[in-house]
Amino acid sequence: MQIMSNNNICSIHILRKAKLSNTKIRKSILEFLIQNHGPFSIEEIHQKISNCDSTTVYRCIKKFEKHEIVEKCDFGDNISRYEYKCLEHHHHIMCRSCHKIEIVKYCFVKEMEKILMMQGYKDVSHKLEFFGICQDCQNESG
Amino acid sequence: MQIMSNNNICSIHILRKAKLSNTKIRKSILEFLIQNHGPFSIEEIHQKISNCDSTTVYRCIKKFEKHEIVEKCDFGDNISRYEYKCLEHHHHIMCRSCHKIEIVKYCFVKEMEKILMMQGYKDVSHKLEFFGICQDCQNESG
DNA sequence: TCTAAAAATGCAATCCGATTGTTTTTTTAG
DNA sequence: CTAAAAAAACAATCGGATTGCATTTTTAGA
Numbered sequence: 001m002q003i004m005s006n007n008n009i010c011s012i013h014i015l016r017k018a019k020l021s022n023t024k025i026r027k028s029i030l031e032f033l034i035q036n037h038g039p040f041s042i043e044e045i046h047q048k049i050s051n052c053d054s055t056t057v058y059r060c061i062k063k064f065e066k067h068e069i070v071e072k073c074d075f076g077d078n079i080s081r082y083e084y085k086c087l088e089h090h091h092h093i094m095c096r097s098c099h100k101i102e103i104v105k106y107c108f109v110k111e112m113e114k115i116l117m118m119q120g121y122k123d124v125s126h127k128l129e130f131f132g133i134c135q136d137c138q139n140e141s142g
Numbered sequence: 143m144q145i146m147s148n149n150n151i152c153s154i155h156i157l158r159k160a161k162l163s164n165t166k167i168r169k170s171i172l173e174f175l176i177q178n179h180g181p182f183s184i185e186e187i188h189q190k191i192s193n194c195d196s197t198t199v200y201r202c203i204k205k206f207e208k209h210e211i212v213e214k215c216d217f218g219d220n221i222s223r224y225e226y227k228c229l230e231h232h233h234h235i236m237c238r239s240c241h242k243i244e245i246v247k248y249c250f251v252k253e254m255e256k257i258l259m260m261q262g263y264k265d266v267s268h269k270l271e272f273f274g275i276c277q278d279c280q281n282e283s284g
Numbered sequence: 285t286c287t288a289a290a291a292a293t294g295c296a297a298t299c300c301g302a303t304t305g306t307t308t309t310t311t312t313a314g
Numbered sequence: 315c316t317a318a319a320a321a322a323a324c325a326a327t328c329g330g331a332t333t334g335c336a337t338t339t340t341t342a343g344a
Binding site: 072073074075076078080091092093094095096097098100102104120121122123124125126127128129130131132133134135136137138 | 215216217222239246262264267269270272276279280
């Protein structure tokens with residue numbers, strides 16, 4: 001009953017559920033993302049997975065994203081980062097200086113900034129963007 | 143007392159204040175961004191400015207960003223968009239289908255999603271990321 | 285207004301994250 | 315076990331962004 005084999009079973013189940021074929025590389029990526037919160041760049045994921053082309057990581061992650069197994073995060077540096085989409089809604093804070101990423105659990109923006117400053121972060125700011133289907137597009141497809 | 147000349151004066155003042163030299167291209171870009179909310183991609187700005195290399199737009203916008211005259215927005219499509227940094231704090235909503243961008247004035251996330259849905263948007267989601275200087279980096283530079 | 289120094293621009297080249305095409309290999313379903 | 319489908323490797327390419335350098339424009343001081 002090792003953690004590794006649990007995660008292995010877990011990743012197989014996730015792939016099955018999404019009707020994605022169950023390959024070594026996909027399992028490795030998924031296990032890595034389940035065990036480590038991230039979010040991680042493709043480059044970072046690629047380095048952790050042995051004997052695998054980075055293109056394959058790109059394609060796997062795209063598939064995972066499409067099936068909502070992972071979620072993309074943008075920190076405005078033109079590098080996409082991905083994390084395993086766990087149930088709890090949360091956000092992140094990236095240090096402007098060292099780029100370390102930490103989890104933020106609180107959920108109201110202004111309150112969150114205050115709490116982060118109390119946690120020791122300085123010069124806290126945030127980026128928030130919304131996405132949705134606008135009225136025009138709903139009418140077109142309807 | 144035309145709007146154009148007001149904006150012209152305005153853009154000159156902004157450049158002066160930031161100690162940036164006052165060129166035709168910079169004025170054009172700034173006037174365009176003041177008159178139109180955006181946010182706009184470099185490509186979009188470039189198309190609006192006559193006889194100007196896109197590299198110059200990149201460089202001007204970088205300068206403006208550094209001097210906090212414009213602000214970068216990321217919508218996760220690997221295209222940076224910029225808007226004139228007006229005083230009022232606000233966010234945006236981009237249609238997942240047609241990519242139209244609208245302003246969002248409200249400020250509490252969950253409440254905002256509800257209001258947007260009442261405004262006619264469907265499947266509303268959001269991305270929120272924080273930035274700051276972490277404790278470790280503060281200690282290093284101190 | 286003139287002039288030298290500093291800054292901005294245009295153009296070409298390049299960078300780099302991401303994507304695509306094609307062949308080979310692996311996985312799946314029966 | 316086998317044929318069809320999917321994934322992986324590898325090379326090529328895309329495209330937004332950046333950089334280097336020669337030329338032009340702007341600025342600041344006389």
